[in-house]
Amino acid sequence: MKSFKLHDSLQKEEFSIAYIHAIAAAAGFGIENPRIDVDSVDLVVRQYGDSQSEDYPFYDMLNVQLKCTNRSELIKTDHIAYPLKIKNYNDLRQKTMTPRILIVLHVPEDTQDWLKCSEQELTLRYSAYWLSLKNEPAVSITGKKYQKVTVHVPLKNKMTVKALQRIMHLLAKGKKP
DSSP states (O other), rough: OOOOOOOHHHHHHHHHHHHHHHHHHHOEEEEEEESOOOOSOOOEEOOOTTEEEEEEEOOOOEEEEEEEOOOGOOOBBSSSEEEEEEEHHHHSSOOOOOOOEEEEEOOSSSSSGGGESSSSSSEEESSSEEETTOOOOOOOOOOSSEEEEEEEEEEBBOOHHHHHHHHHHHTTTOOOO
C-alpha cells in the first residue's frame, strides 16, 4: 500500500512543533502560533500571571524560531554547527520588545526512530538546543537569495522543561536570555 506522507521538511517542522509543545505543556506554559511567519517566529511561548497582583511577568512571551535536522555531521563536541538562512539570523538578532530564540531539534535519520511509544512512556528523540542571537552582528546578503550563516548552538543549552522554566523566569523578572 502506498504511503502518502508529508515532505521531509514539513515532517521535521511538525515534529519540532510537537516537541516544543510537549516541553511547554509540561513546564506549565501555553503555546501560540502566529498566523503568518514574517519575521522568523514559528511559535510563541506564553506565561501567565495574576493581573491583580504584583507578580505579573514583566515579559510574558518568548518568540521561537524552530529548526529540525537529522544531519549528524552538524553535531560537534560542544555545539551544533547549524546553517541558518541569513534572513532568519538577522530577524532573530534584532532588538525587539519580545525576546527571540532559535531552537534546533536534532532527530534520528530514520523517521521511524523519532518517536517510541509504550504503555509506560512516550519518547521523543533526540534533543533540542537553544540559542539567543541577541546583540550578534548583522550579516549582509550578497548575491544568492537564500544564503546561510553557520550558528553554533551550544549543546549545554539543551531545551528541557527546567531550561524553559529558567528562561521564562528570567523574562518574568525583566531580563532576557
